[in-house]
Amino acid sequence: MNFLDQADQIKAYTVELRRDFHRHPELGFEEVRTAKIVADTLADLGLEVTTGVGKTGVVGLLKGAKASPVVLLRFDMDALPIQEENEIDFASEVPGKMHACGHDNHIAVGLSVAKILAGMRGTLPGTVKFVFQPAEEGDGGAERMVREGVLTQPKPDFALAMHVWNEKPVGWYGLTKGPMMAGAHTFRVKVRGQGGHGAIPQLSIDPVVAAAQIITALQSIVSRNVSPLDSAVVTVGTLHSGTAFNVIPQDVVFDGTIRTFKKSVYDVVEKRFREIVESVARAMDCQVNIEIAQVTYPVVNDPELADLMADIVQSLQPAAEVAQDYQTMGSEDFSYMTQDIPGCYLLVGSSNSAKGLDFGHHHPRFNVDEACLPTAVAVMANGAVAVLEKLKPR
Ligand SMILES: [Zn+2]
């Protein structure tokens, strides 16, 4: 029986898990209920389970007929602080929290893959290391798991991860040989003026006017400083100031994100970012404080692994559309796990506009077409086995 048939056979199991996780979303590093279900399920399947790796992370080791090679499969578990607006019978039961990125699907896929591979452990040509990761949404879950040893005992030779992708329909897959998702930095800028009466501006230094000009000027980095053949994003996501309509405030604080695929491009963006913020602020008589922090590295797929995964998708689903040059400025902390080992990240099309299931990730009405789940399970299970069978550890 091929992997797609096996995944189809357990589709009800996969969907039931997914809907249960969807009902009970937990934010990053708070995935206590989720982690317990994951750990119990993996233990029931006979895996060696370690909990508390990266606070709420869970690792399950499935040892096959041989100890090596070792392939790591990573699935993220966290939800988002969003009030769900879907009217579905498995909607979030937790006010203000929602699986709006689809990680509920990833957990269900991971456990389903574990179920299939545990059933064939006697012939499994290596070890599969299941990694259920907390806090992917910007809180550093992968980095913390790496710090706490997820890449040791045993050290994986390869790593795979997937994400449902509502920008594309069910039946579409995306991956790239090379840089696939951008590296992310966050910035926070505090512009300090001198507060005063809104009707007596000459006695104040207005940080609101300064911040407005800084933010406008920042738009020229991508349009004027980055080569048109490269990619970068500079987005200001928050802007806070003031307490009353007739008061010139003392401070403005804004923060946002920088996304780039290449270090050389990032260096240009950071240099211009600092120059623009500092010099426009100076021109407006304000002082500034700039903080910039790295959140993730770019996700860079190993070409050999990407080829193998593309072949598997195509062989399981000859009618599938496999985009082999797909890139997004979104970012992923899976990149922390693939700094030293070859990895491949796969996007799995999950939308269905005919059913109204095409809201974007992080939208309060985000939801996927569950028809994408069995194929995702089959691809990841088949991918793990093929990597163990066909690729030589480097
Ligand atoms: Zn997300």
Ligand SMILES: [Zn+2]
């Ligand atoms: Zn996500």
